[in-house]
Amino acid sequence: MHILIVEDEKVLCDTIVRSLKHLSYSVDYCHDGQTAIDMLAVDHFDLVVLDLNLPRKDGMSVLKALRENDFDxxxxxxxxxxxxxxxxxxLDAGxxxxxxxxxxxxxxxxxxxALTLRRFTQHDVVLTCQELSFDTKARKASAKGSDISLTRKETGxxxxxxxxxxxxxxxxxFIEHVWDSSVDNFSNSIRVHISSLRKKLRTALGYDPIHNRIGEGYVMEERQ
Structure with missing residues (x-):
């Protein structure tokens, strides 16, 4: 999930960013409201963590600007x-x-x-695909009951x-939802991480649940 942290207390902001990155979220951040508005105008985020007392533009102004065109x-x-x-x-402002x-x-x-799972109408903290499971709380994947060691990007x-x-x-x-703003859109890093993830899943499951549909993208499907 791609998250934007808008917090002017830099120590607190750094603490939140480190904590969420440790949980394998993709995180960008800024320290004032106007920068937040500018970032929201050009990038897509699944979630914004927004302080109200911000310099330049306050949090309510950021929220109102976002909700003018974005209700998701x-x-x-x-x-x-x-x-x-x-x-x-x-809450009334959106x-x-x-x-x-x-x-x-x-x-x-x-x-x-709770908010990010709700976006995808999931009601359980554990996501499953046959013998593969991912615990969104513990941020751990397992196959056939055994843990799979994944990097932060592979987890995302x-x-x-x-x-x-x-x-x-x-x-x-993937760039929008799993990578932060440091990624190069023309980099092959996404393919490298997906290839590594598929290799680990193939080893753990005995088959690869991820398929590359030419011209469409990568899809996870249950084994037929």
């Missing part, structure tokens, strides 16, 4: 404002959830998990494919 991207507000009226205002500071990183991860690719089983995913879509 999930928004989780982080704020020291704990009054009910502030929470109601944020936020999907509201978390009051201070908070535990474990709770933030749980809120993110696997999760996205399992969330979209049966639908081909193009390289461009």
């Amino acid at each position: 991207t999930k928004v989780l507000i982080l704020s020291a404002r704990s009054e009910v009226a502030d929470k109601v205002a944020g 936020a999907n959830d509201y978390l009051t500071k201070p908070f535990h990183l474990e709770e933030l991860a749980a809120r993110i998990r 690719i696997l999760e996205y494919l399992m969330l979209n089983q049966g639908r081909p995913i193009s390289q461009e879509e």
Whole structure:
């Protein structure tokens, strides 16, 4: 999942970014509202973690600007404002959830998990494809009951494919949802990571559940 963190407290922002990257999420960040608006205008994110007290443009302005054209991207507000009226205002403006500071990183991860899974109408934290499973809470994959050791990028690719089983995913879509802004669109790194993931799955399962449909993209399907 591709997440944008908008937080002007740089120490807190760095802590959140490190925590989410450790969980194999693709994360970009910025420290002011205007930069957030600019980034949202050119990039696609599955979720925005948004502080309200921001320089240049406040969080509510960022939220309103996003919701003018985008009603799909999930928004989780982080704020020291704990009054009910502030929470109601944020939710009424289009936020999907509201978390009051201070908070535990474990709770933030749980809120993110709930929002991103909800986007794909999943109701279980464990995604499955026959003998393959991915625990979205533990961020671990297993095949036939045995854990599979994956890199952060391989984890992100696997999760996205399992969330979209049966639908081909193009390289461009992987860039949007699994890579952060540092990726080179013309790099072959995506193919390299997918090839490595497929090799590990083939070893663990005895077959490859990922198929490359020429001209369409990569798709995960149950074995016939």
